[in-house]
Amino acid sequence: MQKTKLGDQIKAIVGQDYFFDSYEDRLCYSYDAAIEEAMPEWVAMPGSVEEIARLMTLANTEGFPVYPRGAGTGLSGGSVPLKGGLVMVLTRLNRIREINQEDLYAIVETGVITSALHEQVEALGLLYPPDPASMKVTTMGGNVAENAGGLRGLKYGVTKDYVLALQVVTPAGQVVRVGSKCVKSVSGYDLTHLYVGSEGTLGIITEITVKLVPAPEHKESMMAIFDDMNMAAKTVADIIKSGVIPATLEFMDNTSINAIEDFKKIGLPRDAQAILLLETDGVKAAAQHEAEKIIAVCKANQARDVKSAATEQEKLQIWEARRTCFSALARVRPNTILEDATVPRSKIPEMVRGVTDIANKYGIQIGNFGHAGDGNLHPTILTDLRNTEEKQRVQKAIDEIFALALSLGGTLTGEHGIGSAKAKYLENEFGPEGLAVMRAIKTALDPNNILNPGKIFVADTAIA
Amino acid sequence: MEFMESQVEEVIRCMKCGNCRETCPVFLITQDESQVARGKIRLIKAVIDRQLELTDRFQDKIYNCLNCNACVTTCPCGIEVDELITAARAGMVNAGKPLPGAQARVKANVVVHMNPFGEPREERGSWLPAALQTPRLSPNLYHAGCAVSYATSRTGKALIRLLQAIDFDFTSMGSQERCCADPYFRMGEQTLGRELVEQNIADYKRLGVETIFTSCAGCLKAFKKHYGDTFRVLHVTQLFASLLKEKKLVLAKSLPKKIVYFDGCDIGRHSNVYEEPREVLQAIPGATIVDFPANRENGRCCGGPLMPSHPDLAKRIAAERIAEAKVMGVDMIAVACPTCLVNLKEGSRLVEGAPEIHDVIALVHRLAGVK
Structure with missing residues (x-):
């Protein structure tokens, strides 16, 4: 069928106000927060599950690709329409359907903003722990599709640990329900967790049931300053070894510290080689006891100084460093590439050293900060991609960072997803056999390869 | 381009x-x-x-x-x-691309009438007392701005009476007052904007002006941004705050109401004036002053700048702000910008049980007990 006729059919499904095909509009759906961009042929914002199902049926029959999209904040190109086709914007499905305080779950539509759910459940004394840095704009559907993490991952886990059930529209346009509201459910295959983190390649997630937990009654915040990065990195492993799982355990290296001080003078010591930011939470006595243990471990590892927040104001000051970190790094050079190669936390010292060596080897600037407690650092490359020679060095450095993470028993991505940029490395993590299993699943669920083609698998290799 | x-x-x-x-x-x-x-x-x-x-x-x-x-x-x-x-x-x-309709109308109005609304130039100062109709030498110049001159002159009148009552020395361009040039700069007519700024600066210098104070947040932004550092530029609420401190101005009457101050973008983020309007409100006997959840540099826009080109959108944005205030259970929203005043009032029509909306200046006039 001709493209214009297909466009008319899409328009007929979603209505004129929610269909876009001008160059200007399409350009604004050609990107997410990753580097790569591609133009879609059409953009549609369906307003119901039924419209989504009809769009999928049309796409499957006519064979055009569909790229589901939430807020478009992904860092791996998950929503970029590499093969054109239709970008399906899911933000109109944005109702919180139910918050159940007895059974501790919430049911949300796919386009609900993550922090909107946070606000609603926290008002009831509950917690939905996944807290990706972009939570004030990201959608729940996007979080589930990418299996988003966040600062609280160490103690509370990530999105996958909270998804109980899903409603999904299949590539053929069928509406299916997977999972259960029950804490225990072993009925059939665990399809819920097949869809979580599937990066929009297996189905359109339309409704999500998430588990909630009671909010902790008390929090303790600490900042530990180190003269030796290796000692800071070792402290991370030692804290866990001491039997304490902090709610948050964030790391910042000297490059990050200085970027923060250049941007906003908040009084961090510029000569410090690393800073750890920590938080314990729970019952007051327990949180305080854990904080004391943490302080002891920091001191035993030659922390120059350990600051404990006595007031809310001091708490805010401690976390301002972390909140400012990325903004500060982002202003150093024109382009910022945020990676998320992850290692077992005991390997953090080697990973930090290794990334520093790689930065020196290729003469590039890398700020290292992130969720050290769960091994999920964010090596942040500060560069100018207009400089083609530097761009090549950056690419080589990225290749080596991934290889390093894998050699330490790590993984390519802790929370951003494979998308298109990391697809070429995936075989290095799972081997051809592992990749073949993934391909078989993709082929079984999306035989015509219409959903988010070009992601996870190197372009055109999804259908073997 | x-x-x-x-x-x-x-x-x-x-x-x-x-x-x-x-x-x-x-x-x-x-x-x-x-x-x-x-x-x-x-x-x-x-x-x-x-x-x-x-x-x-x-x-x-x-x-x-x-x-x-x-x-x-x-x-x-x-x-x-x-x-x-x-x-x-x-x-x-x-590049020679014609302006969109709304901006083209605003431009024509400023060119011909020296105000964005197309109101007659000769009527600009008609609300002013005779003594302020024509400028005279003074270190202090009151710039009413187009919005106050034509749309919210009650605010302007209140201010004038108040300042005269406390013997504050100032002059005004009166009927010769021109647009501050903000509309030109905002629509992209930089050359026209700079020409107008030069004309205004020449006038102000002739009068020996050192301080310009204005009741319009948009003009405040323009003066701070486009007029160099020849003049000290104040919003009227800043002037009030210092007069209150010096006890030259006293708010005698009480107003036992819960009032939220609305941080307009031109006075707030663009001009960095956050505290003085609050200090003025806090001087009101009996009043409880509260903040929106998003306040000061995080304050949310009223939508007013879109009134000429996208009136429905402007009104819907305003209605959201009104709804936020209503949820907070306030009696009154206090603003320090005529555009916010007009547009929030428009938006309040879409919200049942909307709080009252007043300009801080008019409130001060009312409570200072000046006739």
């Missing part, structure tokens, strides 16, 4: 994180990516890269921005979005 090197650099620095989606008032209503800073920046980049002509659609999107700077507060890269949007508009003007 000709861009300066610095703007090209700004465009490149956008990392497309999408954090601007959190605060953009236009996006929050339209949910359309092409209306948020990230989308607009991408469109501007396409023009710079010569992938996109200066189409009407591009123009419409670039003009559908409040210049409220809310996105700047959430941008990790610190991109000056407001400057970029204005530069893109100027680029279109310089």
Whole structure:
């Protein structure tokens, strides 16, 4: 069928106000927060599950690709329409359907903003722990599709640990329900967790049931300053070894510290080689006891100084460093590439050293900060991609960072997803056999390869 | 479209994180990516890269921005979005692209009548007492601004009576007062804007003006941004705050109400005046002054700048602010900007049981007990 006729059919499904095909509009759906961009042929914002199902049926029959999209904040190109086709914007499905305080779950539509759910459940004394840095704009559907993490991952886990059930529209346009509201459910295959983190390649997630937990009654915040990065990195492993799982355990290296001080003078010591930011939470006595243990471990590892927040104001000051970190790094050079190669936390010292060596080897600037407690650092490359020679060095450095993470028993991505940029490395993590299993699943669920083609698998290799 | 090197650099620095989606008032209503800073920046980049002509659609999107700077507060890269949007508009003007209808009307009105509304020039100062109809030598100049002169002159009259009652020495351009040039700069007519600024500066210098105080937040922004540092520029609420401190102004009557101060974008983010309007309100006996959850540099725009071009959108944005205030259970919203005053009043018609809306200046006049 001709493209214009297909466009008319899409328009007929979603209505004129929610269909876009001008160059200007399409350009604004050609990107997410990753580097790569591609133009879609059409953009549609369906307003119901039924419209989504009809769009999928049309796409499957006519064979055009569909790229589901939430807020478009992904860092791996998950929503970029590499093969054109239709970008399906899911933000109109944005109702919180139910918050159940007895059974501790919430049911949300796919386009609900993550922090909107946070606000609603926290008002009831509950917690939905996944807290990706972009939570004030990201959608729940996007979080589930990418299996988003966040600062609280160490103690509370990530999105996958909270998804109980899903409603999904299949590539053929069928509406299916997977999972259960029950804490225990072993009925059939665990399809819920097949869809979580599937990066929009297996189905359109339309409704999500998430588990909630009671909010902790008390929090303790600490900042530990180190003269030796290796000692800071070792402290991370030692804290866990001491039997304490902090709610948050964030790391910042000297490059990050200085970027923060250049941007906003908040009084961090510029000569410090690393800073750890920590938080314990729970019952007051327990949180305080854990904080004391943490302080002891920091001191035993030659922390120059350990600051404990006595007031809310001091708490805010401690976390301002972390909140400012990325903004500060982002202003150093024109382009910022945020990676998320992850290692077992005991390997953090080697990973930090290794990334520093790689930065020196290729003469590039890398700020290292992130969720050290769960091994999920964010090596942040500060560069100018207009400089083609530097761009090549950056690419080589990225290749080596991934290889390093894998050699330490790590993984390519802790929370951003494979998308298109990391697809070429995936075989290095799972081997051809592992990749073949993934391909078989993709082929079984999306035989015509219409959903988010070009992601996870190197372009055109999804259908073997 | 000709861009300066610095703007090209700004465009490149956008990392497309999408954090601007959190605060953009236009996006929050339209949910359309092409209306948020990230989308607009991408469109501007396409023009710079010569992938996109200066189409009407591009123009419409670039003009559908409040210049409220809310996105700047959430941008990790610190991109000056407001400057970029204005530069893109100027680029279109310089390339000879005709202005969109609403802006073309505003421009014609300023050219002919020296105000954006097309009101008769000769009536500009008609609300002023005779002594202030014509300028005289004075270190203090009161600039009413177009909105106060034509739309909210009750605010202006209240101010004049108040200042005369306390023997504050000042002059006014009266019926000779001109637009501050903000509309020109905002629509991208930089050359016209600079010419008007030069004319105004020459007049003010002739009068020996040292301090300009204005009851209009938009004019305040323009004076601070485009008039160099020849004059000290104050918003009337700043003048009030210091007069209250010096006990030259006393609020005698009480007002036992819960009042929320609305941080307008021109007085707030653009001019960095946050505390003085609050200090003035806090001097009201019996009043409880509260803040919106998003306040000061995080304050949300009323939508007013879109009144001429997108009136429905402007009203819907205002209605959201009114609804937020209603949830807080306040009796009154106090504003320090005539545009906010007019547009919030428009929006309040869409919200049942909306709180009252008053200009801080009018409130002060009422409570100071000056006739």
